[in-house]
Amino acid sequence: MALRFRPPGRAEPQNALHETLQDMPWSNSSIDTYLRSRGFDRELHEGRWPQLEIVVHHHEEEFGHTWYRLDCAISFPGAERYVWHTSKRLVHFRERLHDRVKEELSPEDYARHFAAAPFARAGGLLGTTKRLDAWCVQLARSASEDELPRQLLVLVLCFIDAPRYIAGALPFCMDRSLERLAHRIEDKEWFVRYTAVQAVAQIADTGDPRVTSALIDMLADKEAHVRSAAVESLSEVAFKYDRAVHKTLGSCLEDANPLLREAAAQALALVTDCGDEYVCLLLEAHLDDPDFAVKRAVREPGEP
Known part of the structure; x- marks a missing residue:
């Protein structure tokens, strides 16, 4: 069975965030957290390593540029296969991937991996x-062979x-995974906390109260990216919220960060379908938010 993710799109913030993450310095703890959140940890899978697929099928012209579509997948033996796609320009491939792979590998290692697959010409x-x-x-x-x-x-x-793969990677080791993630949520590096929130979110639909509690705690994080990720994660299980969570999200509507207010509005808007009058009142109080995206999220419930 393949679970499909919504493609991030060429102009969405997630792509920009990924580019930022590529450029930032990485500590060992950041690397470990990121890889675990995508399921790349042998301890999580009884010694098995994920299988990564990257295929470039075709290209298309848009906005005066040529975009190459990547069809990607991550899978484990006997587990669900996660597939998604994204698009990149040739200059992206060259500067943000090929050249950096070549820098990281020795000339001998690069030749060993890619001698039979020369990169595209300019x-x-x-x-x-x-x-x-x-x-x-x-x-x-090479990634699938852990090389x-x-x-x-x-x-x-x-x-x-x-995408965050942890939903399919951890169902058989929930307790151990939550214990591992707990101390990451308190890490001093914002990106470690950010990826930990994403990882926790992927198991939010299990109904484990520890998951929801962890996400609520992260709403007060000092880093905007982390707070926004927590709110967006809570929105994925909107119909399971209780009144305490509604109130917490309502307080996020007062935050100075418009990205956080928008995410909180989207999360609460999803709950309006269940007829909760308290949630409707929270949203109505912010119909005139100064930020257009927040105002749109409040006025168009159920359409995050």
């Missing part, structure tokens, strides 16, 4: 899609906009 010449496909297939094969340095694997997963 200028988008005939055969570019085929060359990109062969190179990406080999890159995914890439950990930081390089993070770079690859960021580039392809890898």
